[in-house]
Amino acid sequence: MNKEGIISSGLLELYAMGLTSAEETRQVEGWVNQYPEIKQELDAIEASLESYAKAHAIVPSSSVKDKIFSHIASEQSADANKIPSIKAAPAPQKVYRIPTYFKVAAAAIIIVLIGSVALNYSYYSKYQSANNELQVAQEKLRQNEQANLAMKTDINVMSDKNSLPVVLKGTPHAPDALAKIYWMKNTGEVYVDPSNLPSAPAGKQYQLWAIIDGKPVDAGMISTKQGIYHIQKMKTFGSAQAFAITLEKAGGSPTPTMDQMYVIAKI
Amino acid sequence: MxxxxxxxxxxxxxxxxxxxxxxxxxxxxxxxxxxxxxxxxxxxxxxxxxxxxxxxxxxxxxxxxxxxxxxxxxxxxxxxxxxxxxxxxxxxxxxxKQSKIQNSENAVNNISDKANTAESFDALGIRKHLTLLKNDQKQIIDLAYFGGLTQEEISKTLDIPLGTVKTKMRTAIIELRKVLK
Structure with a gap:
């Protein structure tokens, strides 16, 4: 079709009116691109229709512009994918939506937080009980070490080549009582093993005496630890004729209470 | 303008x-x-x-x-x-809508009655020119413009062959361009 044929076909008018089929639309757009004269003719047709429309113009209510611009603003600030129902809004309304991904993320964070608190609580309980067990074990270990140390001291005293064991035998007052002394011949140190003495009553304490030149000399208090007697170091004596143990008031006496003598041994 | x-x-x-x-x-x-x-x-x-x-x-x-x-x-x-x-x-x-033609005709005829018609485009001046258009020319433009009818619907409404919708529309728009000059 030549340019005159196109212009007189009436297709440009239909195109301007929006009445052409898809095929005709493509055809017209092709011509418009190809021929400046056709473009010019179409422009004139459209301008005349524009004027025709202008003759029928009616000013819409001013609220429409507000609605459009608030809608555009909310679309730009929020999710712009969908145009919400325009009919529903009698006045400008901004719709603020919390995006779905944010809701999901918030829910996930809350779940993780709750889980974390539960785990924390569980771990803290386990930590506490483990810590308690550790303290118990440490205390037990410490006691064992002390017992070991005491026993080691006992054994050292007994096995020392210079130690002279002296057995203190029960007096008629306490025939079943028994005690041992280890007297270091080289240093004069005296150790006592009171393990076969009866338990001292409350407020009472055993006291060791060395008999030197017929006179009793205080050799120290025998301490009782948790009811168990260990070998313990007493005062040092270079010479003594006898050793005796009496039951005295706690803290000891300056002179022995003779009727409370439990054991005695002469060297 | x-x-x-x-x-x-x-x-x-x-x-x-x-x-x-x-x-x-x-x-x-x-x-x-x-x-x-x-x-x-x-x-x-x-x-x-x-x-x-x-x-x-x-x-x-x-x-x-x-x-x-x-x-x-x-x-x-x-x-x-x-x-x-x-x-x-x-x-x-x-x-x-019972009668699109009726309404569109009324719309054209009642233009001057609209109190809130926009005046910013010299609408009155344009409308004076439009009175020079023949009624059947206005009608075919209005059917497409304000009726939203397709070529086939215009053909049926005006009871004219489909082939002549194009030429009638063209004639009407040529006339429109003339009166607006």
Whole structure:
């Protein structure tokens, strides 16, 4: 079709009116691109229709512009994918939506937080009980070490080549009582093993005496630890004729209470 | 034309492609009453027409990147969007119109009765010229413009062969161009 044929076909008018089929639309757009004269003719047709429309113009209510611009603003600030129902809004309304991904993320964070608190609580309980067990074990270990140390001291005293064991035998007052002394011949140190003495009553304490030149000399208090007697170091004596143990008031006496003598041994 | 143009059409298109809101405001100020007039002629209900106008401008804003000035004038593109939305409204909302011709004829005849008709385009002057158009020429333009009818529907409504819709439309528009000169 030549340019005159196109212009007189009436297709440009239909195109301007929006009445052409898809095929005709493509055809017209092709011509418009190809021929400046056709473009010019179409422009004139459209301008005349524009004027025709202008003759029928009616000013819409001013609220429409507000609605459009608030809608555009909310679309730009929020999710712009969908145009919400325009009919529903009698006045400008901004719709603020919390995006779905944010809701999901918030829910996930809350779940993780709750889980974390539960785990924390569980771990803290386990930590506490483990810590308690550790303290118990440490205390037990410490006691064992002390017992070991005491026993080691006992054994050292007994096995020392210079130690002279002296057995203190029960007096008629306490025939079943028994005690041992280890007297270091080289240093004069005296150790006592009171393990076969009866338990001292409350407020009472055993006291060791060395008999030197017929006179009793205080050799120290025998301490009782948790009811168990260990070998313990007493005062040092270079010479003594006898050793005796009496039951005295706690803290000891300056002179022995003779009727409370439990054991005695002469060297 | 009494409206003072701030932008040329090319400038306006360029700004709108860059999503310039003040250009869009200008576009609204200059074209809303024309588009509203077309919608109102088709629907004859202000509330519904304002809803469609709002929808149309939002669509124009959101789809502006699709506008190609090589394919026609900006107004034609906007009018097609607006008219299609109006036709959708008529069809989808169960909107009933007993006689589209009757209404469109009335619309043309009653133009001077509209108190809120926009005057910014020298509408009165244009309307004076339009009185020079023959009734059957106005009718065929109105059927397409305000009735939203297809070529086939126009052919049936006017009881003329489909082939002559084209030539009648062309004659009417040639006459329109003459009276507007």
């Amino acid at each position: 009494q409206d003072v143009k701030k932008y040329s059409e090319d400038e306006l298109v360029h700004l709108l492609k860059n999503r310039d809101q003040s250009a869009f405001s200008y576009l609204y100020d200059n074209y809303s009453s024309v588009l509203y007039g077309v919608i109102y002629k088709m629907l004859e209900n202000h509330e519904l027409s304002e809803d469609v106008l709002q929808e149309a401008f939002i669509k124009i804003w959101n789809n502006f990147s699709n506008y190609d000035s090589d394919k026609g004038r900006l107004f034609t593109w906007m009018l097609n969007i607006t008219r299609n939305l109006t036709i959708d409204t008529i069809r989808s909302k169960g909107y009933k």
